Amino acid sequence: MILLQNSILRLEYNPATDILQVRYPDLQRYHLSEIRHSLQIMVETIRNYDVRKLMLDARTTSIEIEEEENRQLTLELAGMLSKTRLTKVARVQPSDPEKESRAQRNIEAARKAGILNYEVGTFTTPEEALIWLKA
DSSP states (O other): OEEEEOSSOEEEEETTTTEEEEEOOOBOGGGHHHHHHHHHHHHHHHHHTTOOEEEEEOTTOOBOSOHHHHHHHHHHHHHHHTTTTOOEEEEEOOSOHHHHHHHHHHHHHHHHTTOOOSEEEEESSHHHHHHHHHO
């Protein structure tokens, strides 16, 4: 069932598997405050529905912000997610190796900051991600 759909995010939840599927938003500087607000809504939805598993699909995400802004956004999101009862987050990686490399550096920064209290897995397809989340 679709819990939220706006110009930035679409939250699709399957109560049978307790998996929330989200297409990670395009990161554009002029929409950054709206993106942050939508990510806060996503976290509130995770909290309200007591979601335990999240799939973030970043295959088509465009990144038009500086690397430091991107890292800060990742750390903010990781911190907000750590205050929920999530146990697993599956990322479907972008096909661009540079974008994926940047994402992995950001995840490592969140790990070093000690704010990841859930498992994070990275996959090339949504099907692989869903198999891992259901296991």
